Amino acid sequence: MSSILVSLDGGVLSITLNRPDKLNAFNPEMHQLLKAALERARDEAAVRAVLLTGAGRGFCAGQDLSERNVAPGAAPIDLSVTIGSYYNPLVRRMRELPKPIVCAVNGVAAGAGANLALACDLVFAARSASFVQAFSRIGLLPDSGGTYFLPRLAGSARAMGLALLGDKLSAEDAGRWGLIWKVVEDANLMDECTAAARSLAAGPTKAYGLIKKALYASASNTLDAQLDLERDLQREAGYSEDYREGVAAFMQKRKPAFKGK
Ligand code: LHQ
Numbered sequence: 001m002s003s004i005l006v007s008l009d010g011g012v013l014s015i016t017l018n019r020p021d022k023l024n025a026f027n028p029e030m031h032q033l034l035k036a037a038l039e040r041a042r043d044e045a046a047v048r049a050v051l052l053t054g055a056g057r058g059f060c061a062g063q064d065l066s067e068r069n070v071a072p073g074a075a076p077i078d079l080s081v082t083i084g085s086y087y088n089p090l091v092r093r094m095r096e097l098p099k100p101i102v103c104a105v106n107g108v109a110a111g112a113g114a115n116l117a118l119a120c121d122l123v124f125a126a127r128s129a130s131f132v133q134a135f136s137r138i139g140l141l142p143d144s145g146g147t148y149f150l151p152r153l154a155g156s157a158r159a160m161g162l163a164l165l166g167d168k169l170s171a172e173d174a175g176r177w178g179l180i181w182k183v184v185e186d187a188n189l190m191d192e193c194t195a196a197a198r199s200l201a202a203g204p205t206k207a208y209g210l211i212k213k214a215l216y217a218s219a220s221n222t223l224d225a226q227l228d229l230e231r232d233l234q235r236e237a238g239y240s241e242d243y244r245e246g247v248a249a250f251m252q253k254r255k256p257a258f259k260g261k
Helices: 028-043 079-096 112-118 134-138 146-154 156-165 171-176 186-201 205-218 223-238 241-251
Strands: 004-009 012-017 049-054 058-060 101-105 108-110 122-126 130-132 168-170 182-184
Touching (some): 012 028, 028 079, 049 058, 049 186, 079 112, 108 112, 112 130, 130 171, 134 156, 168 171, 171 182, 182 186
Parallel strands (some): 058 108, 101 122, 108 130
Antiparallel strands (some): 130 168
């Protein structure tokens, strides 16, 4: 059984992390297959949104620690190699993808798995799901963008508490704290996420890519720089076929038929 399942339907590329007996923890094969799936999402015009979830009772437990056990007396492993080769390129690939990524957090999201969810654009979590910055429990600091996302989403006091204590944060608290978009009942998670991804896949894809670019740039921009960026990106959006269609449909009081161009 492949460690990543991929299928395309209605413009939505569904990607399922599939190592359920390990709560979908990452090994090199899973990284390589996820990379290929995200490259497909970037390159194929037929893909207009991505839906990411996990198989079984967990979303993702981060790095597979059974591959990281250092025998007594053995030389320490340089973790920066794994981070530099896999996790950092993964987070960059997701944020730079000019198409929206919907995340369905179906269960526990721990370590890099929690931060992988936070790197997505529209995050839904099942009521029974949870988020754990498990790193400090094993003597590490949050990676995969955790030290960037957490203070920006939840504020620095909550980011520090989560990182230092490594406690489980319920989906409900993650919703209240602004870490994610929405909490939904477990039984409705996949239906709601599929509907959101389908709706995005039928939308103005180019504009969505520009929205991602502008909002993600704003975290480190001055107001002046952001105003200039909005001007430049709006020029690009204004040249799209979907903008023409959007305005024409509004004037004709009909629903727009966006093509993603
Ligand atoms: C696992 C894992 C796992 C292997 C559950 N690995 N088997 C980047 C670069 C380089 C190196 C280091 O790391 C990183 C980034 C990181 O992600 S570091 C953080 C790594 N992740 C963690 O520390 C989380 C470890 N897991 C847990 O704390 C718990 O499993 C959580 C809180 C996720 C869930 O707890 P439970 O619901 O009680 O489940 P469980 O602990 O019983 O796990 C179920 C099974 O999954 C179990 O196997 P078993 O054979 O006993 O049924 C676990 O061993 C296995 N599993 N996480 N990361």
